[in-house]
Amino acid sequence: MNSSKILFSIILFLSTLxxxxxxxxxxxxxxxxxxxMAFIPLISKNKEKNSSQxxxxxxxxxxxxSIxxxxxxxxxxxxxxxxxINNMISLxxxxxxxxxxxxxxxFWLPEMMSNLKWIETSILMTWQKIAPLIILxxxxxxxxxxxSIILSTLVGSIGxxxxxxxxxxLAYSSINHLSWMMMFMSMSINWYKYLMIYSILIITLCYFLNWNNIYFINQMNSSSFSLTEKYSYVIMMLSIGGLPPFLGFLPKWMVIQSMIxxxxxxxxxxxxxxxxxxxxYYLRMMSALILNYSTINKWNYYKSPNKMLILSILYINLMLPLFLVFSFF
Structure with missing residues (x-):
């Protein structure tokens, strides 16, 4: 990372504060x-041809x-x-x-995210949401x-x-998760817990996808993963989808409890x-990963992630029962 990226990353962090x-x-x-003004230079530093778009x-x-x-x-x-004044608050x-x-x-979010790398994508889906959500x-x-909550639920699911x-x-999934965050926000001050858990899961998934240089579903067909890595992908996807007993179900369970x-x-x-x-969405990704076996194509330079990191991700996503036990004491 060069000095300009470090500078703009610090400004990005401080601006939210x-x-x-x-x-x-x-x-x-x-x-x-x-x-x-800090995030735009980070995007423009990419060597991707679509980064300017x-x-x-x-x-x-x-x-x-902003206007x-x-x-x-x-x-x-x-x-x-x-x-x-109420009309201005609506504005x-x-x-x-x-x-x-x-x-x-x-409409801008999926189109923009399709032109970003995974690092910038993870920042856009996590850190960039903090400041507007706090104001909201x-x-x-x-x-x-x-x-907006109902429309975001519909668009995020069908889109x-x-x-x-x-x-x-992941952009449409982010819109769907945003609707859950806003609903939690309207009922409780603990909405930040949803954002924290969601951020951990998204950053982890983006790290794995970036490590293996995967951007499309058909690339999962051509990637040779070990059995442990496949299990880690599957658990992460199901966790982000909010399926129990994984960690991603915990924030949705809290929202459902508050809504009841x-x-x-x-x-x-x-x-x-x-x-x-x-x-x-995640079942499609999982089926492409598990049910198809082939050799590595020339666009995929496979690097095996740290196995201890993979195991730690598995343990984190399987800690939901422990969270539920402690929530009652």
Whole structure:
């Protein structure tokens, strides 16, 4: 990693801290702008031919979100009529939905992620969500939030059904997980636990895919993995899909428990049913990995990851029963 990447990575980290620690709207907005200006150079440092396209998509969408956010902040400070102030708060939420890639403002996210490398993809799906989600958690939640939650659940489930790019599949899966995070946020202050567990699982999966240089489902057919590595992939995919008894089920279980206590049954049933569809993505990836055996193709330079790392990932994903036991004491 060269010095410029280190510098922009530090700014990326500090910009989120600026947003988290700001006690006024302008400070939060400045943190988001610092974050934007730090992430764009990290994308442009790629030698991929499509990195410039991803950079432009990200810059334009984030700029639109920032303009709407700044406009709504300025207008709400000038207005004194309560209904108009509520409209400005709705505009703030829309600007944050654009920045997060939540439905119905999600169109840029899969297209951009398909042009990124796995390292930048993992950052976009994890760290880049923190600042907008923290701002969103401090707002009074209105009906527009629940509309976005339902739409994100539908889009995140159905959008990836016909995809062959793993990055696009994970983009739609990220939209679906975002709906669960926002629902948890509307009911509890513990929504960050969902983000933490999701981030651990996504970063781990992206690390494995980057290590083996896999970007499409058909490349899994041609990759020769050991049995242990195949099991680790399968467990990670099922865990991200939220299947018990793996760790990825724990945050969804917490959300379902909160929704039952809040008596939000209709939205809960919709989210649970459409989350089952996301498991189909991972079943496709698993079937390509397990049911097909062939030699390594010339585009795949296979490197065996550290076996201790693989075993530690397996143990982490199988720790859900332990978490559940301690949650009752």
């Amino acid at each position: 600026v947003t988290m620690s700001a006690n006024n709207w302008i400070g939060m907005w400045m943190g988001l702008e610092m974050n934007l 991803a950079m432009m998509i990200y810059f334009l969408t984030q700029s639109i979100g 709407i956010l700044l406009f709504s902040i300025l207008m709400s400070s000038l207005l004194t009529i309560s209904p108009l 703030v939420m829309i600007s944050l939905f654009i920045k997060l890639g939540a439905a119905p403002f999600h 958690s401090n707002l009074n939640h209105s009906n527009i939030l629940y509309i 990836g059904l016909n995809q062959t790019s793993l990055r696009k599949i 206590q809040s008596n939000i049954m209709f939205i809960m049933i919709i989210m649970m049913l459409f989350s089952l569809i996301t498991l189909f």
